[in-house]
Amino acid sequence: MANLRGDLALRPVGHVSSPLKDRASAPKQGTEGAPDAWLVFEPSYQTALEGLAVGDRIIVLTWLHQASRDVLRTRPRDDPRNPETGVFATRSPDRPNPVGLHPVEILRVTGRRVLVRGLEALDGTPVVDVKPVLKGDTGA
Amino acid sequence: MANLRGDLALRPVGHVSSPLKDRASAPKQGTEGAPDAWLVFEPSYQTALEGLAVGDRIIVLTWLHQASRDVLRTRPRDDPRNPETGVFATRSPDRPNPVGLHPVEILRVTGRRVLVRGLEALDGTPVVDVKPVLKGDTGA
Numbered sequence: 001m002a003n004l005r006g007d008l009a010l011r012p013v014g015h016v017s018s019p020l021k022d023r024a025s026a027p028k029q030g031t032e033g034a035p036d037a038w039l040v041f042e043p044s045y046q047t048a049l050e051g052l053a054v055g056d057r058i059i060v061l062t063w064l065h066q067a068s069r070d071v072l073r074t075r076p077r078d079d080p081r082n083p084e085t086g087v088f089a090t091r092s093p094d095r096p097n098p099v100g101l102h103p104v105e106i107l108r109v110t111g112r113r114v115l116v117r118g119l120e121a122l123d124g125t126p127v128v129d130v131k132p133v134l135k136g137d138t139g140a
Numbered sequence: 141m142a143n144l145r146g147d148l149a150l151r152p153v154g155h156v157s158s159p160l161k162d163r164a165s166a167p168k169q170g171t172e173g174a175p176d177a178w179l180v181f182e183p184s185y186q187t188a189l190e191g192l193a194v195g196d197r198i199i200v201l202t203w204l205h206q207a208s209r210d211v212l213r214t215r216p217r218d219d220p221r222n223p224e225t226g227v228f229a230t231r232s233p234d235r236p237n238p239v240g241l242h243p244v245e246i247l248r249v250t251g252r253r254v255l256v257r258g259l260e261a262l263d264g265t266p267v268v269d270v271k272p273v274l275k276g277d278t279g280a
Contacts, residue, residue, distance in 0.1 A: 010237050031276045047213055051228075061237070086190035088191075099268065101271065
């Protein structure tokens with residue numbers, strides 16, 4: 001199917017199943033005590049998972065469905081001591097296109113369910129993509 | 141504005157201005173000889189850039205507008221010697237949600253234009269987000 005310019009609609013390919021139920025209790029990053037969580041994929045996308053294995057480092061892309069899209073400036077980490085800065089210089093979920101990036105390790109693959117370590121996304125968050133980590137991903 | 145579940149429409153916040161004009165001539169990754177390129181932001185999003193500076197390492201999120209969204213399996217790097225694998229185990233642009241991740245360094249900031257090093261995205265590619273690189277982004 002053609003990917004027409006102007007048609008920028010994401011299609012959820014799955015969702016997060018996690019004990020994290022609300023934003024107030026979620027850690028800001030996966031490395032800050034986030035729980036392990038399942039990525040549950042839609043049956044029609046199971047083929048796209050072939051080749052993913054335990055121990056792989058992947059980047060999960062989510063749609064942060066509880067974020068506000070109208071915020072252009074914020075205080076990093078919601079800390080009032082931090083000066084306001086543009087959202088593109090922060091990892092705040094509140095931003096024009098609230099796509100979350102979550103670098104995680106695969107702990108288990110069971111059919112169309114993938115268990116990952118330390119995911120700070122809330123239960124029910126739509127998953128839109130998964131990519132393997134590349135060496136250059138730190139921008140170094 | 142509420143970010144209603146089901147409304148997963150990305151809004152371009154800018155576009156790539158690059159000498160790369162077609163997919164056949166583009167390198168597969170930014171570290172493979174990609175040219176420097178400008179990110180040109182829409183005037184309404186200039187505020188969101190505040191705080192970005194020369195030398196910062198950022199991840200640019202793009203919408204790979206020439207990708208095919210119906211591909212679920214591919215041969216990595218388009219190499220016929222590679223076995224077919226699910227697209228979530230590859231960085232192929234062809235995938236259900238063709239969001240590109242480009243880790244790059246900022247070389248210059250001029251108003252709402254940002255010059256970055258080694259970007260493999262084509263001229264005219266919509267930019268949907270910019271995030272600072274975090275230490276955990278390798279999934280390590």
